[in-house]
Amino acid sequence: MSLAATDLGVALGQRTVLAGVTLALRPGEVTAVLGPNGAGKSTLLRALAGLLPPHQGTVILDGTALGGFDGPDRARAIGFLPQHRTIHWPMTVEHTVALGRVPHGDRSPQAIERAMAEMDVTQFRDRPVTELSGGELARVLMARVLAQDTPILLADEPTAGLDPAHQLALLDCLAARAKAGKTVVVALHDLSLAARYGQRIVLLQAGRITADGVPDAVLTAALLKSTFGIDAQLVHVEGMAVVLPRRVC
Amino acid sequence: MQPVRPELWLGGVLALSIAASLAIGPAGFGLPGKAPAAWLIFSEIRLPRAILGALIGAALGLSGAALQGYLRNPLAEPGLLGVTGGASLGAVIAIHSGATAAFALALPLGGLIGAATSTAAVLLLAGARSGPVTLILAGVAISGLAGALTTLALNLSPNPFAAVEMVFWLLGSLNDRSLVHVWIASPLILAGAAILLSLQRDLDSLSLGDDVAANLGVDLSRIRLKVIAGTALAIGAATAVAGSIGFVGLVIPHLLRRFADHAPGRLLWLSALGGACVLLLADVAVRLLSAFGDLKLGVVTALIGAPFFLWLVIKTRQELGP
Structure with missing residues (x-):
């Protein structure tokens, strides 16, 4: 399934948060969206998920404007993990993950078990989600998205609050889904993880795309300086990309 | 061994509650035999009372659970959106104007008109696309206005008898309700319940927030409209025939939430069953206590509900720490 934004502009209240964003997402690769706080990463992901109506331009899913889909159809195509981890009732972990099956109208045990196993939350399936740590809750909510089993996955800072092992496991899982032909978009703050897992890096600044390409082309010293205001360099250690931040400019 | 499904045992309790409501009353215990007088009591007094008790209790429990789930606020109760206040005002105006003296059904009809008017006012005030907080504010404002006008009607009541009639009606009761009341209320309650149960x-x-709900395909403005319409139909009709009955819609979802794994969807059916049981049994208690005075149903539910709520507060305090 293809998802593309053309000349996308989004305003929240009076403030223009995104302007002139054109981006065609490709199945089979992980796209990492990077940018400083307030650059519009979350707004871009929410607009791509169809949760914010664009005031300019369009988001096209498989040739049709996203606004033309009804809720469940869109929900079977796009899975979205919001940045804010909201939980209102102390439901069990399993029940929470199973919500991912709502758009499908089933409670497919395979999809739920697989998602729980991938996010390593099976062992506390019967615990209330309100009694989990922040990182554990984040994994449960990600498992909800995985259980939705959509061809397009959008995750807003999925690794925030996770320990190093679970950060790697989560991104390995998303990379595997991309390899299996899904379209994966993650908003990240960890530049090294973005360089390692993203086949494509989209750099956002003040609501506009300032760079778009492979990590080596985007994460240059000049762009890192102009975008994030840091003196940093992309280096390769044991064949893996690492962004080494030296100091604030 | 699998634990018994809560829907099953609540269904069992409901069957017993209906049987108790049909069998117990001031005219004696047991189901009617061959005597025509006993049949008359059964079909004209106890049967409509049992049907209304079950339907109104279910409406209260179900609406409370639906509003708590939609607003994601465990303190929401069926009257929050102004329906109860509007229906009460409509009924009080019907008494005040003397319409009830002209024909008896003016009372429930006045209640229905009041419920419809207050719901329309809340919708107008809150606007078409507002979120839960605006909706609560609009409901509180309209409830307040309806309450003020209700006390004004009481204040200006033409004679003491009308004032007593208004006050007693406001306390909530299933006394002297006939099958006509059943025919007025049940289609509306059932329609409202069907909307809420969907x-x-x-x-x-x-329960995972607006963004996740939208991502799961939920149309946020449609669900809002359904919650308002379902509550207005069920609670408007319930209040129009029985007066305002408090605490059932607030307490029942709390009591049953653990049996639904805290999932607001599953809680709907459970709260409908639980509300029906509690209101039927409270009404049986009213009849058993009638020898000691004419207690109103709304008074009994408040007397049972308030201490229970105190206990809930203490329990919550213990769970959350000081």
Whole structure:
């Protein structure tokens, strides 16, 4: 399934948060969206998920404007993990993950078990989600998205609050889904993880795309300086990309 | 061994409650035999009372659970959106104007008109696309206005008898309700209940926040409209025939939430069953206590509900720490 934004502009209240964003997402690769706080990463992901109506331009899913889909159809195509981890009732972990099956109208045990196993939350399936740590809750909510089993996955800072092992496991899982032909978009703050897992890096600044390409082309010293205001360099250690931040400019 | 499904045992309790409501009354215990007088009591007094008790109790429990799930607020209760206040005002105006003296059904009809008017006012005030907070504010404002006008009607009541009639009606009761009341209320309550019960998955999805719910395909403005319409139909009709009956819609979802794994969708059916049981049994208690004075149903539910709520507060305090 293809998802593309053309000349996308989004305003929240009076403030223009995104302007002139054109981006065609490709199945089979992980796209990492990077940018400083307030650059519009979350707004871009929410607009791509169809949760914010664009005031300019369009988001096209498989040739049709996203606004033309009804809720469940869109929900079977796009899975979205919001940045804010909201939980209102102390439901069990399993029940929470199973919500991912709502758009499908089933409670497919395979999809739920697989998602729980991938996010390593099976062992506390019967615990209330309100009694989990922040990182554990984040994994449960990600498992909800995985259980939705959509061809397009959008995750807003999925690794925030996770320990190093679970950060790697989560991104390995998303990379595997991309390899299996899904379209994966993650908003990240960890530049090294973005360089390692993203086949494509989209750099956002003040609501506009300032760079778009492979990590080596985007994460240059000049762009890192102009975008994030840091003196940093992309280096390769044991064949893996690492962004080494030296100091604030 | 699998634990018994809560829907099953609540259904069992409901069957017993209906039987108790049909069999117990001041005219004696037991189901009617061959005597025509006993049949008359059964079909004209006890049967409508049992049907209304079950339907109104279910409406209260179900609406409370639906509103708590939609607003994601465990303190929401069926009267929050102004329906109860509007229906009460409509009924009081019907008494005040003397319409009830002209024909008896003016009372429930006045209640229905009041409920419809207050719901329309809340919708107008809150606007078409507002979120839960604006909706609560609009409901509180309209409830307040309806309450003020109700006390004004009491204040200006033409004679003491009318004032007593208004106050007693406001306390809530199933006394002297006939099958005509059943015919007026039941289609509306059932329609409202059907709308609310269709929201099970939507309410479950909402428990992870608006963005996740929208991602799961929930249409946020449609669910809002359904919650308002379902509550207005069920609670408007219930209040129009029985007066305002408090605490059932607030306490029952709390009591049963653990049996639904805290999932607001599954809680809907459970709260409907639980509300029906509690209101039927409270009404049986009213009849058993009638020898000691004419207690009103709303007074009994408040007397049972308030201490229970105190206990809930203490329990919550213990769980959350000081």
